[in-house]
Amino acid sequence: xxxxxxxxxxxxxxxxxxxxxxxxxxxxxxxxxxxxxxxxxxxxxxxxxxxxxxxxxxxxxxxxxxxxxxxxxxxxxxxxxxxxxxxxxxxxxxxxxxxxxxxxxxxxxxxxxxxxxxxxxxxxxxxxxxxxxxxxxxxxxxxxxxxxxxxxxxxxxxxxxxxxxxxxxxxxxxxxxxxxxxxxxxxxxxxxxxxxxxxxxxxxxxxxxxxxxxxxxxxxxxxxxxxxxxxxxxxxxxxxxxxxxxxxxxxxxxxxxxxxxxxxxxxxxxxxxxxxxxxxxxxxxxxxxxxxxxxxxxxxxxx
Numbered sequence: 021x022x023x024x025x026x027x028x029x030x031x032x033x034x035x036x037x038x039x040x041x042x043x044x045x046x047x048x049x050x051x052x053x054x055x056x057x058x059x060x061x062x063x064x065x066x067x068x069x070x071x072x073x074x075x076x077x078x079x080x081x082x083x084x085x086x087x088x089x090x091x092x093x094x095x096x097x098x099x100x101x102x103x104x105x106x107x108x109x110x111x112x113x114x115x116x117x118x119x120x121x122x123x124x125x126x127x128x129x130x131x132x133x134x135x136x137x138x139x140x141x142x143x144x145x146x147x148x149x150x151x152x153x154x155x156x157x158x159x160x161x162x163x164x165x166x167x168x169x170x171x172x173x174x175x176x177x178x179x180x181x182x183x184x185x186x187x188x189x190x191x192x193x194x195x196x197x198x199x200x201x202x203x204x205x206x207x208x209x210x211x212x213x214x215x216x217x218x219x220x221x222x223x224x225x226x227x228x229x230x231x232x233x234x235x236x237x238x239x240x241x242x243x244x245x246x247x248x249x250x251x252x253x254x255x256x257x258x259x260x261x262x263x264x265x266x267x268x269x270x271x272x273x274x275x276x277x278x279x280x281x282x283x284x285x286x287x288x289x290x291x292x293x294x295x296x297x298x299x300x301x302x303x304x305x306x307x308x309x310x311x312x313x314x315x316x317x318x319x320x321x322x323x
Contacts, residue, residue, distance in 0.1 A: 054140025056149065060133055067129065071122040078118050079111035142184045144177040150184050158247070165254045172254050179246045186240035193233035200226045 086104035090097055130149070137146050151159065158180065166173040204222050207215045 054137050056133070056137060056146055063129070067122070067126040071119045071126065074122055075112075075115035075119045077115075079108065079115035082111055083108035138185065138188050142181040142188075144174065144181050147177045147180055150180075153184055153187070154180065161247075161251050161254075165250070168254055172250055176247065176250045176254075179243050179250060183240060183243035183247065186236050186243055189236035190233055190240060193229050193236060197226060197229045197233065200229065 083104045086100045086107060090100040090104060093100070130152075134149055134153075137143075137149065142150060147162075154162070162173065162176055162180070165176050200222055204219065204226070207219055207222065
């Protein structure tokens with residue numbers, strides 16, 4: 021089988037052990053280290069700023085030179101100003117082209133580093149280099165979990181490493197299967213030579229690659245399920261804390277009536293007591309008047 025199939029089998033063997041950290045490849049076969057080196061980190065920092073600095077480095081020096089000559093000398097001032105503007109326009113175009121080239125080269129270099137690292141299995145420490153291969157929801161979930169629970173964030177990164185490795189295994193297996201199918205088709209058109217042995221080897225390679233693809237898909241599904249479990253655990257913990265805080269606030273508001281509400285209640289009670297006293301006083305006066313009227317009628321009848 022081809023070397024790519026051997027690498028796939030080794031990656032699948034590492035995936036079956038649980039995380040991307042257990043994935044190992046014999047460096048004598050790959051010829052390069054599958055770890056992020058200090059040189060890689062330094063180059064990444066340089067490429068982070070180089071495209072943008074290159075534009076100013078290319079576009080500004082010549083116009084700046086002619087602009088200094090324009091202010092320092094009165095002779096040929098118009099020519100110097102024209103040269104400054106012309107060189108600025110040309111330098112901007114050249115600087116923009118250099119910036120685009122450096123951006124393209126940075127992307128190509130980063131892809132080569134990711135491929136080299138992934139040849140031995142993606143690890144949790146290498147996740148920052150594979151952010152472009154994460155989905156939007158995975159990036160958002162990772163950021164949220166890192167802010168809430170560092171331990172869960174470590175588990176999430178390890179599971180992401182497994183998912184990325186499995187995804188790459190499946191993609192590489194599909195690509196190798198396509199190549200094997202093309203070789204089989206070309207072999208079928210060869211005449212005048214015995215191609216039976218070659219066809220048997222190619223079919224054997226196809227069968228192995230299909231098995232690798234199937235196993236990689238299963239590992240990817242397991243990793244995605246584990247990611248959902250970690251996201252649910254993180255969300256559950258955050259929601260539970262927020263719910264407890266809300267319940268405590270509700271209990272406190274129930275036990276401690278607001279001062280404004282208490283003053284309104286006291287004012288209402290005082291108003292009701294005053295109205296009650298006024299009604300009692302008014303009813304007492306009416307009873308007294310009624311008794312006085314009855315007494316006068318009795319006296320008039322006796323006379």
